Amino acid sequence: MAGRIVVKAGDITREEVDAIVNAANESLLGGGGVDGAIHRAAGPGLLQECRRLGGCPTGEARTTAGYALPARYVIHTVGPVWRGGGAGEAELLARCYQRSLEEAEAHGVRTMAFPAISTGAYGYPLAEAAEIAVRTVARHLANGSPIEEVRLVCFSETARRIFAEALARHCGER
Numbered sequence: 001m002a003g004r005i006v007v008k009a010g011d012i013t014r015e016e017v018d019a020i021v022n023a024a025n026e027s028l029l030g031g032g033g034v035d036g037a038i039h040r041a042a043g044p045g046l047l048q049e050c051r052r053l054g055g056c057p058t059g060e061a062r063t064t065a066g067y068a069l070p071a072r073y074v075i076h077t078v079g080p081v082w083r084g085g086g087a088g089e090a091e092l093l094a095r096c097y098q099r100s101l102e103e104a105e106a107h108g109v110r111t112m113a114f115p116a117i118s119t120g121a122y123g124y125p126l127a128e129a130a131e132i133a134v135r136t137v138a139r140h141l142a143n144g145s146p147i148e149e150v151r152l153v154c155f156s157e158t159a160r161r162i163f164a165e166a167l168a169r170h171c172g173e174r
């Protein structure tokens with residue numbers, strides 16, 4: 001049976017899963033938003049390990065330990081900056097989800113949580129981002145992944161509603 005997708009509101013740093021995904025930037029040296037929250041909650045070991053990675057291109061993903069987080073791993077991915085939709089943003093955002101799922105599998109992850117990548121400082125419209133998140137994760141799980149549960153963790157009730165609607169639409173289309 002394919003793994004399940006759960007949409008919820010909350011702070012991703014509190015999620016008790018094997019891996020949480022970080023919406024990082026290409027430097028992987030921390031920042032604001034969810035990236036800042038993850039580094040604060042994980043403690044200084046995370047930044048030390050990130051320094052050794054030497055950055056990450058947009059659309060790619062890199063894995064570190066979770067340090068003081070409940071999650072064993074942090075998968076750092078770099079979403080696209082929204083430039084109006086004509087600059088390959090949709091493909092790059094889908095690639096972030098896909099590559100993060102692949103990294104998770106390579107580390108034996110069974111449960112994981114994603115934030116709404118690119119929808120904060122990078123300006124990606126929530127509804128479009130939610131469609132891409134749901135479609136990419138659902139396709140991957142349907143293709144025989146060992147991942148049992150993927151949580152899409154939204155930081156506001158508005159974002160949670162938009163992601164839940166995207167998931168309901170996707171389930172209705174199957």
Ligand code: AR6
Nearest residue numbers: 011012023025031032033034035037118119120121122155
């Ligand atoms: N838990 C879950 N979601 C959160 C949390 C949290 N603790 N905090 C914020 N969000 P953003 P981006 C949501 O800006 O758009 C950073 O400085 C937030 O409401 O964190 O990919 C990086 O270093 C939004 O829906 O990431 C990069 O420079 C979503 O997480 C840049 O921002 C993503 O917002 C990346 O921008």
